[in-house]
Amino acid sequence: MxxxxxxxxxxxxxxxxxxxxxxxxxxxAEIPEHDPLMAYLLSAAGPIELxxxxxxxxxxxxxxxxxxxxxxxxxxxxxxxxxxNLGRRLSDQPYSTDDRKLLAGLASQVAPAIxxxxxxxxxQAEAEERERIxxxxxxxxxIQQTLLPKTLPxxxxxxxxxxxxxxQAVGGDFYDFVPLEDGxxxxxxxxxxxxxxxxxxxxxxxxxxxxxxxxQHSDPGEILATTNEALIVDIPPNMFVTCxxxxxxxxxxxxxxxxxxxxxxxxxxxxxxxxxRATGMPLGLMPDMQYDVVDAAIEPGTAMVLSSDxxxxxxxxxxxxxxxxxxxxxxxxxxxxxxxxxxxxxxLDEFSHGVEQEDDVTLVVVRHTSSxxxxxxxxxxxxxxxxxxxxxxxxxEREAMxxxxxxxxxxxxxxxxxxxxxxxVAEAAMxxxxxxxxxxxxxxxxVSVTVNDGAVHVSIGDxxxxxxxxxAKEPDLEAKLAGLETARGWGxxxxxxxxxxxxxSQNDDGHVIELVMRLEATT
Amino acid sequence: MTATAFSWNIERHDGGTVLxxxxxxxxxxxxxxxxxxxxxxxxxxxxxIDFSDTDFISSTGIALVVSLLAxxxxxxxxxxxxxxxxxxxxxxxxxxxxxxxxxxxxxxx
Numbered sequence: 001m002x003x004x005x006x007x008x009x010x011x012x013x014x015x016x017x018x019x020x021x022x023x024x025x026x027x028x029a030e031i032p033e034h035d036p037l038m039a040y041l042l043s044a045a046g047p048i049e050l051x052x053x054x055x056x057x058x059x060x061x062x063x064x065x066x067x068x069x070x071x072x073x074x075x076x077x078x079x080x081x082x083x084x085n086l087g088r089r090l091s092d093q094p095y096s097t098d099d100r101k102l103l104a105g106l107a108s109q110v111a112p113a114i115x116x117x118x119x120x121x122x123x124q125a126e127a128e129e130r131e132r133i134x135x136x137x138x139x140x141x142x143i144q145q146t147l148l149p150k151t152l153p154x155x156x157x158x159x160x161x162x163x164x165x166x167x168q169a170v171g172g173d174f175y176d177f178v179p180l181e182d183g184x185x186x187x188x189x190x191x192x193x194x195x196x197x198x199x200x201x202x203x204x205x206x207x208x209x210x211x212x213x214x215x216q217h218s219d220p221g222e223i224l225a226t227t228n229e230a231l232i233v234d235i236p237p238n239m240f241v242t243c244x245x246x247x248x249x250x251x252x253x254x255x256x257x258x259x260x261x262x263x264x265x266x267x268x269x270x271x272x273x274x275x276x277r278a279t280g281m282p283l284g285l286m287p288d289m290q291y292d293v294v295d296a297a298i299e300p301g302t303a304m305v306l307s308s309d310x311x312x313x314x315x316x317x318x319x320x321x322x323x324x325x326x327x328x329x330x331x332x333x334x335x336x337x338x339x340x341x342x343x344x345x346x347x348l349d350e351f352s353h354g355v356e357q358e359d360d361v362t363l364v365v366v367r368h369t370s371s372x373x374x375x376x377x378x379x380x381x382x383x384x385x386x387x388x389x390x391x392x393x394x395x396x397e398r399e400a401m402x403x404x405x406x407x408x409x410x411x412x413x414x415x416x417x418x419x420x421x422x423x424x425v426a427e428a429a430m431x432x433x434x435x436x437x438x439x440x441x442x443x444x445x446x447v448s449v450t451v452n453d454g455a456v457h458v459s460i461g462d463x464x465x466x467x468x469x470x471x472a473k474e475p476d477l478e479a480k481l482a483g484l485e486t487a488r489g490w491g492x493x494x495x496x497x498x499x500x501x502x503x504x505s506q507n508d509d510g511h512v513i514e515l516v517m518r519l520e521a522t523t
Numbered sequence: 524m525t526a527t528a529f530s531w532n533i534e535r536h537d538g539g540t541v542l543x544x545x546x547x548x549x550x551x552x553x554x555x556x557x558x559x560x561x562x563x564x565x566x567x568x569x570x571x572i573d574f575s576d577t578d579f580i581s582s583t584g585i586a587l588v589v590s591l592l593a594x595x596x597x598x599x600x601x602x603x604x605x606x607x608x609x610x611x612x613x614x615x616x617x618x619x620x621x622x623x624x625x626x627x628x629x630x631x632x
Contacts, residue, residue: 395551398579419610427582430550477619480589481596487589490582490618497617 031059041073046104072103076115140170140200155250156412159367161341171360172199173308178214186214189306190243220245220258221291228283235284242282258291268335269302303335303367310359314352341365387448392437400429407449421517424498427491428460436462455518463510531559539569545576548584556587575606
């Protein structure tokens with residue numbers, strides 16, 4: 001029990017006139033909970049004349065020193081909420097029975113009012129505190145989400161996916177991708193100890209230092225060591241940052257990484273699941289740290305997963321941890337899934353269903369999708385992905401489209417552009433079937449696909465001998481709808497609108513239409 | 524993805540007809556598409572073409588839609604396209620078909 005929950009004027013009521021005539025009357029000290037006077041006041045039936053009290057009580061002595069002679073306890077629901085402290089009367093006469101009755105009556109009415117005022121004040125303070133914490137968490141979340149990458153690297157032959165889900169008490173997780181001039185990428189994932197604004201500020205600072213270090217050093221160990229030296233100067237006591245830094249070289253399919261106490265990454269392929277081990281102290285703990293640097297090959301068909309402990313330390317309703325074992329098992333059979341990241345999250349959500357998320361969850365998935373041959377070709381010289389011939393029969397344009405898309409699927413073209421290329425191939429093949437080869441099944445349409453300098457080239461040839469049948473004039477839809485023109489005539493127009501470049505030519509064998517589609521759209 | 528033969532199904536509702544297309548909408552679908560339209564040509568109300576079970580529409584398929592749209596407009600029947608993927612919504616935009624028919628945003632709608 002706390003004798004005085006909150007200091008207020010109501011807790012120490014002394015008539016102004018009495019204060020005036022007793023210059024030495026001063027604010028009484030609080031009565032400690034274990035002072036004998038406390039129990040005495042709680043059991044008192046009314047005002048207490050202090051000179052009649054015989055207690056070994058520091059509070060009593062201090063009241064007497066403050067010239068208090070009469071003490072009126074204010075008790076509400078068995079709790080002492082304050083006292084009325086009175087000095088001597090102006091007349092120097094003792095307080096009369098009527099005075100004491102009046103004061104007792106006053107106390108019985110004042111005490112509940114003070115208790116109520118105290119409760120209201122406490123609730124207001126609690127509401128303000130809740131609001132302050134909520135605001136602080138909003139600020140922390142804003143800092144973090146502002147600093148996380150807005151876009152993911154688009155590396156031909158590689159799929160990169162990342163995910164961040166803050167806990168209610170936002171933690172200090174982060175991830176980042178820093179492109180280097182030579183085509184390599186620095187991948188970063190980290191976790192700052194603590195929550196809220198302090199963690200978010202350290203995260204922001206650490207991220208800036210890491211990015212700067214990544215531009216200066218191409219070695220992940222040096223990036224971490226440099227960051228550690230810079231961070232240790234300003235990081236608050238008892239805080240540190242775990243971080244995994246990896247430098248991915250898409251052209252050689254190699255990964256060089258160093259680890260500052262972060263969760264170990266996994267790679268998973270048909271050969272099984274492997275933990276990529278490298279040791280090193282977290283950032284911001286001790287100066288002059290060195291970090292092991294380890295190389296790994298990320299062959300085509302391999303997925304690599306970087307995670308924060310919000311994943312592996314998530315609990316279910318039985319208080320079991322998600323754990324590394326479950327993650328390994330999942331990776332063992334899902335490494336080839338296009339939606340591997342979603343698969344991991346679905347598994348986590350299923351596991352921790354009904355349990356509040358305790359910590360931020362951050363995941364980065366890097367999948368090597370293409371063969372080394374294709375991947376290298378995308379960056380340098382031309383490589384033929386394949387070629388085939390088709391009988392010139394109606395409907396075969398669909399087969400042309402499907403086979404080209406299958407060949408191009410490994411070079412890392414975004415899905416929307418891939419579908420546009422597919423439709424253009426179908427239109428060009430249909431044109432070759434109908435117009436070039438006049439629907440003669442025995443006259444084949446030839447298709448070849450190459451990749452060169454970041455673009456896919458699809459050549460479609462027929463055996464037509466008349467002029468180049470390519471004039472992509474914009475169809476007049478109003479005229480078609482009014483019945484003034486045939487409803488057809490869309491193919492060439494669509495081809496031109498769907499791909500980046502169309503090159504037509506005619507040789508002794510027939511027409512060739514070449515469709516060029518860059519892997520990435522230019523703005 | 525593999526080529527699938529064209530077929531159709533007709534559902535009638537208050538206020539219109541839903542023409543559900545199945546399979547590739549290309550030159551091989553021309554006769555079926557025309558036959559499907561003839562089944563509903565004299566009916567009142569809107570025509571909803573449901574592409575939910577279609578993953579390939581060629582320029583000939585576009586022409587079939589233009590042809591149906593021309594006939595429907597002549598008798599003041601609104602045409603609605605349902606179940607188009609993002610890719611084919613883009614093609615309907617490029618061809619300006621989206622200016623003359625209503626595209627439902629979601630296949631479930």
